[in-house]
Amino acid sequence: MDADQEKVLRTFLRDGRLVSIPAKAGKRRVLLEHIARAFEPGVKLPEREVDAVLRAFYETDWVALRRYLIDEGLMSREGGLYWRTGGPVDV
16 A cells, blocks of 8 residues: 555544545545455455445444445445455555
């Protein structure tokens, strides 16, 4: 992670929780990639389990987070199941 990405995370996260969703797409992408790491790539989960993880990050509007993750190609959904399909993978 570079210094700019770390700055975005420090600005928008407090104690691991999102304080607001950035309006700028680049900053939002940094945060979404950080949040996507909470999901195991390829593991399919029902919506309620995805929502529980996202609420831990942002109780105010976890539905918007879910939508952004899908729109950005970091998660996919089909038949009520969601799974991580993008973003960096820690090795």
